[in-house]
């Protein structure tokens with residue numbers, strides 16, 4: 140089976156973990172700090188705070204900006220549930236804005252009509268590894284005095300107008316095993332604001348800077364040195380992983396572009412796409428996915444239900460009709476693009492797709 144995702148871990152990661160285990164310092168320690176510095180450098184952000192998941196990074200980013208009850212945060216309904224849930228955890232209300240047909244990201248044109256006196260922030264998602272339209276979003280945020288919290292959990296290293304994602308506002312990254320780089324579980328908050336970074340570091344450690352002095356309500360959301368040691372090695376390999384994802388995507392697009400039932404992904408001008416997923420719009424999507432499965436090619440539907448249509452959001456009273464998102468969930472299919480694929484694998488995916496649509 141050609142898998143849809145596969146973490147690439149080698150001897151370097153095993154050695155790095157062994158070193159931490161032998162050191163006896165296995166919780167948050169010097170490796171976390173080293174990983175934070177390396178990630179600052181990579182993203183071009185002045186400050187970083189490592190945490191134990193991408194969800195935690197999103198949640199802490201909101202808390203560090205003082206967002207809570209009575210506040211509204213504008214976000215995309217076409218994402219993993221964690222995006223909107225992180226807003227709910229703070230007591231604030233997620234307000235959904237429909238997406239662009241081509242990039243799958245929040246449509247800046249539609250943001251303005253959802254801004255109210257309660258709006259405090261915009262949380263764009265750089266879905267599948269493609270940056271949201273940060274030029275337009277930053278302009279809207281400035282005009283309306285809103286914070287920007289970027290869900291960069293799928294877009295490590297992607298850039299937009301020469302700036303890396305996560306460096307426009309406050310960024311949140313995930314290192315879950317299926318992401319472009321991994322620490323097992325893990326996350327990172329990125330920011331250029333010293334006070335946000337300091338608050339984030341307090342929130343992740345029970346509200347304390349100095350041990351046993353608690354200045355605010357916090358949690359235990361820390362990353363371990365075991366995870367950070369893996370992260371340091373993975374970050375060193377990220378550029379190569381990304382390059383391979385982009386090469387793989389190029390091969391797929393070359394092979395698929397002539398097929399009339401498929402719309403390959405686009406890269407907007409001024410952006411780089413890091414292809415966390417290679418997602419097509421497919422005619423007869425479910426039949427196509429089943430056909431590929433029979434050919435031992437795994438695919439994924441990210442995501443089959445938009446967040447505002449999830450049962451639990453329905454129960455909260457969401458009744459939005461967001462036509463682009465609702466059409467998109469019926470059409471998207473992600474094909475394998477990860478850096479562990481061989482040329483043979485890619486050729487198989489192209490041939491199988493041609494075969495399906497020739498009959499279809």
Ligand SMILES: *Cc1c(COP(=O)(O)O)cnc(C)c1O
Nearest residue numbers: 192193194219221292293313315
């Ligand atoms: C993975 C992901 C998250 C959550 O990250 P975890 O590390 O799994 O908590 C949030 N948003 C998006 C878009 C993601 O893909």
